[in-house]
Amino acid sequence: MTAQAERPTPSLDRHARTSPMLVPRRNYTDPGLFEEERVKIFRRTWQLICHTSELPEAGSYRTARIAGEPVAVWRGIDGVVRGFHNACTHRGVEVLLGAKGTCPGSVKCMYHAWTFSDKGDLTGVPFPRAYGEGLDKSEYGLTPVKVAEFAGLVFAAIDPAVENFEDYLGEAARYLREFMDGTEVIGRARWDYPGNWKLWTDNFRDNYHPQFLHRMIADGRGGMQPGRNYELASGHSMLTFPAYGGFNIEKYAAGLSAELGENLTLTVEDSASRGHTAQEQEARLAAWERDVRHGNTIFAVFPNFDLQYDADGSSIFLEVATPLGLDSTVVELIIMGKVGESAAERKRRLETGADSQGSWGKITADDLEASVRAQSGLQGTSLATSHMGRGLKPGRVGDKFDEYSLRCFHKLWNSYIDEEPIVLEKGFVHE
Numbered sequence: 363m364t365a366q367a368e369r370p371t372p373s374l375d376r377h378a379r380t381s382p383m384l385v386p387r388r389n390y391t392d393p394g395l396f397e398e399e400r401v402k403i404f405r406r407t408w409q410l411i412c413h414t415s416e417l418p419e420a421g422s423y424r425t426a427r428i429a430g431e432p433v434a435v436w437r438g439i440d441g442v443v444r445g446f447h448n449a450c451t452h453r454g455v456e457v458l459l460g461a462k463g464t465c466p467g468s469v470k471c472m473y474h475a476w477t478f479s480d481k482g483d484l485t486g487v488p489f490p491r492a493y494g495e496g497l498d499k500s501e502y503g504l505t506p507v508k509v510a511e512f513a514g515l516v517f518a519a520i521d522p523a524v525e526n527f528e529d530y531l532g533e534a535a536r537y538l539r540e541f542m543d544g545t546e547v548i549g550r551a552r553w554d555y556p557g558n559w560k561l562w563t564d565n566f567r568d569n570y571h572p573q574f575l576h577r578m579i580a581d582g583r584g585g586m587q588p589g590r591n592y593e594l595a596s597g598h599s600m601l602t603f604p605a606y607g608g609f610n611i612e613k614y615a616a617g618l619s620a621e622l623g624e625n626l627t628l629t630v631e632d633s634a635s636r637g638h639t640a641q642e643q644e645a646r647l648a649a650w651e652r653d654v655r656h657g658n659t660i661f662a663v664f665p666n667f668d669l670q671y672d673a674d675g676s677s678i679f680l681e682v683a684t685p686l687g688l689d690s691t692v693v694e695l696i697i698m699g700k701v702g703e704s705a706a707e708r709k710r711r712l713e714t715g716a717d718s719q720g721s722w723g724k725i726t727a728d729d730l731e732a733s734v735r736a737q738s739g740l741q742g743t744s745l746a747t748s749h750m751g752r753g754l755k756p757g758r759v760g761d762k763f764d765e766y767s768l769r770c771f772h773k774l775w776n777s778y779i780d781e782e783p784i785v786l787e788k789g790f791v792h793e
């Protein structure tokens with residue numbers, strides 16, 4: 363009997379960041395990198411806080427955490443939504459309490475009753491004479507955070523020098539505007555899980571896994587369908603694919619052929635094996651606009667905001683994955699409805715959300731299991747990197763089953779951590 367050949371012990375540094383397809387596993391497990399992310403990513407990017415429909419009247423507010431810091435967005439009696447660090451300038455107590463509430467005009471801190479106006483000014487201090495000349499109220503207003511309202515969504519950013527919001531969205535702006543048109547929030551769900559926030563955002567961008575991890579759903583829908591995968595300047599990404607429900611690949615190809623005047627064939631197998639001709643690739647690109655409007659889209663805005671838009675808006679979910687710690691994340695699902703729709707339609711949307719993407723939904727249960735097991739597996743030192751090279755090729759468009767959107771994310775993540783500008787691929791010219 364021959365002795366089993368000894369396998370070489372992989373070096374921890376093997377495959378350190380040398381390729382866009384290899385992502386260091388320490389990105390998910392290193393406490394130092396987590397602190398760096400807080401400073402270089404979460405303080406410097408825009409975070410979704412809520413929808414304007416959740417701030418319906420003067421005094422409405424919502425609280426959140428950005429980069430671990432408590433913040434609040436608060437609608438003034440003048441109707442303007444402002445953002446503040448939600449910490450009393452006396453001794454730090456949160457001034458606006460709970461996840462949401464209504465506090466018109468001003469708020470009195472629960473601890474020593476300092477009072478702040480809805481513009482953030484310190485307007486009242488009990489027994490002020492005890493301070494003598496030592497307290498200039500104008501220096502003790504709530505510290506502002508930047509707020510951007512876009513397409514009905516309210517985003518906030520801690521860094522006063524953060525990029526203008528529409529510039530930050532880049533090519534993603536027009537789609538976000540379109541997806542959010544005529545919508546309002548009809549439900550929310552949130553859950554914590556013991557894993558790094560990037561495992562959740564990786565998962566949202568990954569359409570390689572559903573046919574396996576969500577096998578039950580894939581089978582119920584008669585298999586998976588092909589689609590496209592785009593990088594949107596500057597670094598956000600979008601997956602598009604035809605709507606579920608009676609989906610038939612031959613019918614889709616025939617319809618597309620008629621529309622384009624081309625004899626187009628598409629098969630799931632072709633798509634997965636990347637066996638398209640140049641003509642097919644062109645046709646698929648041309649079909650993109652149609653897919654976006656009438657099919658399904660998974661839309662990812664760096665760093666942690668995702669949107670899923672199904673079949674003409676039949677389901678619209680927003681998700682935000684907020685890190686609480688290196689291996690602790692809170693995921694918030696926001697279920698959108700269309701303004702003016704019937705109660706029955708609302709009920710259907712909420713049930714669909716709860717059944718699929720909610721905290722106990724079929725899809726979430728699968729994704730949570732995989733993410734938690736990934737966090738556990740990544741603790742090992744057997745290999746230094748995770749492989750995200752599926753469908754690696756030049757250009758800004760890929761196959762739906764590729765790990766393309768993940769690479770978009772990690773490329774941008776690297777650019778923030780290294781503090782170097784992102785370099786976009788050529789090959790996809792957006793109109």
Ligand code: FES
Nearest residue numbers: 450452453471474
């Ligand atoms: S901590 Fe707010 S008034 Fe003292």
Ligand SMILES: [Fe+2]
Nearest residue numbers: 565572725729
């Ligand atoms: Fe999934």
